[in-house]
Amino acid sequence: MADLSIRRGSGSTPQRSREWDPFQQMQEMMNWDPIELMNHPWFTGRQGAATFLPAFEVKETKDAFIFKADLPGVDEKDIEVTLTGDRIVVSGKRESEKREESDRFYAYERSFGSFSRAFTLPEGVDGDNVQADLKSGVLTLTLPKRPEVQPKRIKVGTTSTGEKKDQIKA
Template structure:
């Protein structure tokens, strides 16, 4: 552990190793640039890393839209899910763990804070029968489709000219 930088308390985040210029790392930094965060740093005088941004998986089945989100450490009471018209909003927070001044961190990569994600849904979501479950740090959200928006199978009928004889109508 001798080559790891040490971080004490809630000071600035762990420094990066400077083994040369990495263009991909630079691009990630530029893509994650948030001018409002920069203003907050200037006004508040504190350095903040990226906040807690959970990963989402969204899929459509024949009868519903299914959302899954990785929310480790988020309590059920800290989640708020709203459906307004065609707009689904999921927000919540993961609380920072208490740090002691005597704590020594060799790596500090976990993020904390509030998050909000909004999704625009297609027409036909049955808002009355939605369900959500937070189990083992994963949010499972099911938004069923209205029956009239679900696919219906249409039987094809026609005449088969390969058979001899009369075709029944």
């Protein structure tokens, strides 16, 4: 809010020390740090840093579903992938680094903690041949499609006489 100063004198009324500036007031009202807000205990539901929630990319190719997740700083031993029916669940944790009392942070924007993401898969995933690979902080899951649900190319052709095959009479 704008600063107010009150002058008292002979019958004078209180006056503002400066003109009201709507832009200045909006700036003062909107002066908040979203990163700081995310670290607030009532926002996270617990004391400490914001919850770690990795970003995923999911795509379909002609023969598989590919999931990629950015998991920087997560060890392979801290990741669990489970496939049950038509649901795949990726869970794990990123441990926070030890802080010394003498450390002085000017920014603390990295998040740590446990995460769990679940995805419902379409029919046709070959659950027996799922592959998982963690390389350079990126988890790649390859879920191949069963052969019977993969697209099949059907060749359209003509006979040597130029008639379509399905028009030839027996």
